[in-house]
Amino acid sequence: MTTPNTSDIIEAYLRKLLEDAAEIEIKRVDLANQFDVVPSQINYVIKTRFTASKGFDVESKRGGGGYIKIVKYHYSARHEFLTDLYQKIPISIPARVAHDIIQLLFDEKVLTEREGNLLLLVITDDAVSAGARSQMMKNLIQRLDREE
DSSP states (O other): OOOOOHHHHHHHHHHHHHHHOSEEEEOHHHHHHHHTOOHHHHHHHHHHHSOGGGTEEEEEEOSTTOEEEEEEOOOSSHHHHHHHHHHHOOSSOOHHHHHHHHHHHHHTTSSOHHHHHHHHHHSSTTTOOHHHHHHHHHHHHHHHHHTO
Protein backbone atom coordinates (compact mmCIF):
# COMPACT_ATOMS: atom_id res chain seq x y z
CA MET A 1 0.00 0.00 0.00
CA THR A 2 1.33 3.44 -0.96
CA THR A 3 1.76 6.04 1.75
CA PRO A 4 0.34 9.42 0.73
CA ASN A 5 2.90 12.18 0.33
CA THR A 6 2.71 15.46 2.22
CA SER A 7 1.07 17.29 -0.69
CA ASP A 8 -1.68 14.64 -0.82
CA ILE A 9 -2.26 14.99 2.93
CA ILE A 10 -2.49 18.79 2.72
CA GLU A 11 -4.87 18.56 -0.25
CA ALA A 12 -7.08 16.06 1.59
CA TYR A 13 -7.16 18.31 4.65
CA LEU A 14 -8.21 21.35 2.60
CA ARG A 15 -10.84 19.36 0.69
CA LYS A 16 -12.25 18.13 4.01
CA LEU A 17 -12.54 21.75 5.21
CA LEU A 18 -14.33 22.62 1.95
CA GLU A 19 -16.89 19.88 2.57
CA ASP A 20 -18.06 21.78 5.63
CA ALA A 21 -17.93 25.32 4.19
CA ALA A 22 -18.51 27.04 0.86
CA GLU A 23 -15.16 28.77 1.21
CA ILE A 24 -12.19 28.63 3.51
CA GLU A 25 -9.57 31.17 4.49
CA ILE A 26 -6.25 29.91 5.73
CA LYS A 27 -2.99 31.52 6.70
CA ARG A 28 -0.21 30.02 4.63
CA VAL A 29 2.28 30.14 7.51
CA ASP A 30 -0.16 28.50 9.97
CA LEU A 31 -0.88 25.66 7.58
CA ALA A 32 2.84 25.22 6.88
CA ASN A 33 3.50 25.01 10.62
CA GLN A 34 0.63 22.56 11.11
CA PHE A 35 2.11 20.17 8.53
CA ASP A 36 5.75 21.00 9.31
CA VAL A 37 6.53 22.15 5.76
CA VAL A 38 7.80 25.36 4.21
CA PRO A 39 5.15 27.84 3.00
CA SER A 40 6.19 27.24 -0.60
CA GLN A 41 4.87 23.67 -0.27
CA ILE A 42 1.46 25.13 0.60
CA ASN A 43 1.73 27.36 -2.48
CA TYR A 44 2.55 24.31 -4.61
CA VAL A 45 -0.49 22.38 -3.35
CA ILE A 46 -2.80 25.34 -3.90
CA LYS A 47 -1.41 26.15 -7.35
CA THR A 48 -1.56 22.58 -8.67
CA ARG A 49 -4.57 21.06 -6.93
CA PHE A 50 -7.06 23.89 -6.48
CA THR A 51 -7.32 25.31 -9.99
CA ALA A 52 -10.25 26.75 -11.93
CA SER A 53 -10.28 23.71 -14.19
CA LYS A 54 -10.79 21.57 -11.07
CA GLY A 55 -13.67 23.72 -9.87
CA PHE A 56 -11.96 26.11 -7.48
CA ASP A 57 -11.31 29.82 -7.20
CA VAL A 58 -8.27 30.91 -5.18
CA GLU A 59 -7.52 34.37 -3.87
CA SER A 60 -4.19 35.04 -2.22
CA LYS A 61 -3.05 37.99 -0.17
CA ARG A 62 0.61 38.16 0.71
CA GLY A 63 2.26 40.02 3.54
CA GLY A 64 2.02 40.07 7.33
CA GLY A 65 -1.67 39.26 7.53
CA GLY A 66 -1.63 37.23 4.35
CA TYR A 67 -4.13 34.49 3.71
CA ILE A 68 -5.37 32.17 1.02
CA LYS A 69 -9.08 31.94 0.32
CA ILE A 70 -10.30 28.86 -1.53
CA VAL A 71 -13.82 28.66 -2.90
CA LYS A 72 -15.32 25.48 -4.34
CA TYR A 73 -17.74 26.33 -7.12
CA HIS A 74 -21.31 25.32 -6.33
CA TYR A 75 -23.98 25.77 -8.95
CA SER A 76 -27.73 25.67 -8.69
CA ALA A 77 -28.14 24.75 -12.33
CA ARG A 78 -26.23 22.85 -14.99
CA HIS A 79 -26.40 25.81 -17.36
CA GLU A 80 -24.80 28.12 -14.79
CA PHE A 81 -21.99 25.59 -14.21
CA LEU A 82 -21.29 25.06 -17.91
CA THR A 83 -21.42 28.78 -18.73
CA ASP A 84 -18.96 29.61 -15.96
CA LEU A 85 -16.63 26.76 -16.96
CA TYR A 86 -16.75 27.83 -20.61
CA GLN A 87 -15.72 31.37 -19.68
CA LYS A 88 -12.74 30.12 -17.67
CA ILE A 89 -11.15 28.19 -20.56
CA PRO A 90 -8.24 30.14 -22.04
CA ILE A 91 -7.31 30.26 -25.72
CA SER A 92 -4.73 27.52 -25.28
CA ILE A 93 -4.66 24.70 -22.71
CA PRO A 94 -2.30 21.83 -22.02
CA ALA A 95 -3.60 18.26 -21.97
CA ARG A 96 -3.43 18.24 -18.14
CA VAL A 97 -5.92 21.10 -17.87
CA ALA A 98 -8.24 19.46 -20.40
CA HIS A 99 -8.02 16.27 -18.34
CA ASP A 100 -8.98 18.26 -15.22
CA ILE A 101 -11.97 19.76 -17.04
CA ILE A 102 -13.15 16.33 -18.16
CA GLN A 103 -12.75 15.04 -14.60
CA LEU A 104 -14.77 17.99 -13.29
CA LEU A 105 -17.53 17.33 -15.85
CA PHE A 106 -17.60 13.71 -14.66
CA ASP A 107 -17.58 14.72 -10.98
CA GLU A 108 -20.51 17.07 -11.62
CA LYS A 109 -22.34 14.22 -13.41
CA VAL A 110 -22.38 15.99 -16.77
CA LEU A 111 -20.37 13.19 -18.41
CA THR A 112 -20.49 9.46 -17.85
CA GLU A 113 -17.30 7.58 -17.08
CA ARG A 114 -17.31 6.07 -20.57
CA GLU A 115 -17.76 9.47 -22.24
CA GLY A 116 -14.98 10.94 -20.12
CA ASN A 117 -12.60 8.11 -20.96
CA LEU A 118 -13.30 8.47 -24.67
CA LEU A 119 -12.64 12.21 -24.50
CA LEU A 120 -9.35 11.62 -22.70
CA LEU A 121 -8.20 9.64 -25.73
CA VAL A 122 -8.68 12.55 -28.13
CA ILE A 123 -7.19 15.40 -26.09
CA THR A 124 -3.65 14.09 -25.78
CA ASP A 125 -0.65 16.14 -26.92
CA ASP A 126 -0.17 13.63 -29.74
CA ALA A 127 -3.69 14.18 -31.04
CA VAL A 128 -4.18 17.96 -31.02
CA SER A 129 -2.45 21.26 -30.38
CA ALA A 130 -3.08 23.27 -27.23
CA GLY A 131 -5.16 25.82 -29.18
CA ALA A 132 -7.25 23.15 -30.87
CA ARG A 133 -7.69 21.38 -27.52
CA SER A 134 -9.06 24.57 -25.98
CA GLN A 135 -11.54 25.02 -28.82
CA MET A 136 -12.58 21.36 -28.56
CA MET A 137 -13.32 21.78 -24.85
CA LYS A 138 -15.33 24.95 -25.48
CA ASN A 139 -17.31 23.24 -28.24
CA LEU A 140 -17.94 20.27 -25.95
CA ILE A 141 -19.22 22.49 -23.15
CA GLN A 142 -21.53 24.42 -25.50
CA ARG A 143 -22.94 21.14 -26.82
CA LEU A 144 -23.46 19.75 -23.32
CA ASP A 145 -25.23 22.95 -22.32
CA ARG A 146 -27.72 22.54 -25.20
CA GLU A 147 -28.53 18.94 -24.19
CA GLU A 148 -30.07 19.76 -20.81
